[in-house]
Amino acid sequence: MSKLKSEIENHLLNHILPFWINLKDEQNGGFFGKVNYDLTVNKEADKGGIAASRFLWSFSAAYRVTKRPEYLECAHHAYSFLVEKIYDHEHQGLFWQVDYKGNPVEDQKHVYTQSFGVYALSEYYLITKSEEALQYANKIFNLIETIGFDKDNNAYKEEFDREWNELPNEKLSENGVVAEITTNTHLHVLEAYTNLYKASAEEVVKERLTNLIEIFYEKIYDKDTKFLNVFFDKHWNSLLHLKSFGHDIEASWLIDDALNVLGLEDERFVQMVIDIAYNIADAAILEDGSLANEQHNDDVDLTRIWWVQAEAMVGFHNAYERTNDEKFLTLVNGLWEYTKNNIVDYRDGGEWYWSVEPDGKPTERAVGEPWKTPYHNSRFCLEMMERIENK
Template sequence: MIIKRLPAIFVLLLLASCNKPAPDNTKEKRDLAVVLEKHARTEILDKWYPQSIDKEDGGFLSTFTYDFKPTGDQDKMIVSQSRHVWTNSKASEIYPERKHHLEAAHHGFEFLRDKMWDKQYGGFHWLVDKKGNPKASGQGEKTAYGNAFGIYALAAYYKASKDTAALNLAKKAFMWMEQHSHDSVYKGYYQHLKRDGSVVARDASVPSTAETGYKDQNSSIHLLEALAELYQVWPDPLVRERLEEMLVLIRDTITNPKGYLVLFLTSDWKPITFVDQPDSIVNKHHGLDHVSFGHDVETAFLMLEASHVLGLENDTLTARKAKHMVDHALAVGWDDKDGGFYDEGYYFKDKPGITITHDTKNWWAQAEGLNTLLLMSDHYPDDEHHYYEKFLKLWAYCDKNLIDHQYGDWFEGGIDKQPEKKTALKGHIWKATYHQYRSMINCIRRLNGEEVNP
């Protein structure tokens, strides 16, 4: 049977239905789930796999043109290589009849084990060339962020395959992080590490605009995610302790009272901010100090996921903080006219409210927004923020401006704001399948009425 993509009028009718008193919209949700499932299978998975499998040198090809032709030197980064392993592992569980997904996950695991793991010092290399040689330009240095994704992928692959070699490497990576990256004094993890695992300190030689030596929200939230994935297959007491530690740090320290994440912090968790400086200084350091709405809505989901994995049944504090983050993003970072979360904003000292500094809408933030808005609509169906209505509006935006129905997958940014993205790279070391595929599988299950946690 051929399933056709539902026309835009279907989405508009669904939007209209949200304003009516409590209709039974089960059928509409399941019809939309069919649309999302077809998209996930044919416009994401089938475009990337098996095409991206590098049969010559191992792992996955990284870079593709807008029409999905391999291009460039095909460097391989631990983050995107791991995300390909994770995606194929999850797809193999949903589509067990599609044997190539588990085969692809195994193929990617072998590259992580044989090429990306540093056999001399331990830990995962950040970047290697196509053949798996550490890139000289990166000096072989490592990050907590990169190693977190290695652990994340290995845990997911073990769950799908029961390959104990993958679990053993995940344990090894966790213990390497424990020895080198974990901060036993102030807790959390140092982000920047030398090849031998020693921490890169921030000193006077580091430019004021550089991230070097800071702790940060991005590595922290993905460590939270990785530890949650690992704990589900290896319920070790130390993994649990670190998972709880990261949840509390993110919820109570990295998230500020307004409801958004502080991007960078000192080793003892003091926020890096330039708000009291002249606007010229603020703008110069914008990369270190702004509001990232996509990270906020993503983190709301990741905190609730971690709380669930830990079995914290009455964790009202995390639930309240997660909702606050989403509500803040909707209040000040949401495009109520066209739908979608803006990329960045800033609370300037002498200006009322927030200023949207980047009104573009990147692909991953919208994908995470879909997942989190639908989650919130399940938890708070009668809330004044009308999460389900906004989910539908965001899906309509993505369907029109982000999903490439001609060549497949998602544009890097919404083409209403950035029409040049229509012919930009479809894949590169920072863009693979993880955000959009995770969003789709979670949304499909919720729309179908399946029991979904968190």
């Protein structure tokens, strides 16, 4: 295990984070919005609200674990951009997207974006004890709870305009449906509230986080198949026969993280966490050790996506910690070998490819953009460094 830890730590410090540090925009704030597949940087690309939050979380967490001053400096830089440009001081909340100078270009407010703001600001508070940062996190938490939550059906809403009028959920729907409720948004609200509770220990956050775990168990998790449903109408009816393997294994460890933070040892929830991990191990691990992307009806998408591999490694390691089943360590090692040999981009100035096609070739897609930031793979590294160290 120590060899695995040292490999991952070295990869984070010398490969992943240097790539993103080099994208720091000293002139306009934040980080450059796009790195093309050929590794050229578009310094005038738009900057996403989700991406800005993920940069803040990544460098804050990296500093918390390593205490390296360059990460703290990047966290301060990311924080300034988030509160000055991504936060809407007129109507509150975080914009979906701004231009490279920080002017809003897509001013919608999405609960998914807000959740990442809470996640990132809480992490920044943990390393700085900045009361201002915690106040922003709580402001966004209150927006989500007062405007973004539907008490009638116990569900978080999705998309709003700048002034917080509800819109159809165009931003976070796919596969030909427009979903009024998504598992993805609920998962990242849960992740955000877990971090906010670590930061604030407020009773109201504890209550809302506990409710979210109940939502997963009662509404999202299919107790017969052990999969999570993905898209729902406003009455919690599933809209598609879709299995998102990456989200399921990510949910397994994020729910468990919430249970640990709350000190909640409810057998129903613990069993759900374990059953999801075994199910994804059986359903989605491929012969080369990687994890497939998703399945829609009978059609399995065999694209190996960067974040799916990263989250699977944390999810299976968490399952090992829960069960002591060596099978999960074998899966982690197989995923890491696959990732090192296929997903990691060893070109000069590269990071990780977006994905690898079923034929084994890297997908020619941007390697830095509003959906691809240091968050997933730096978190994998940091989680593994901490978990192996604590053993």
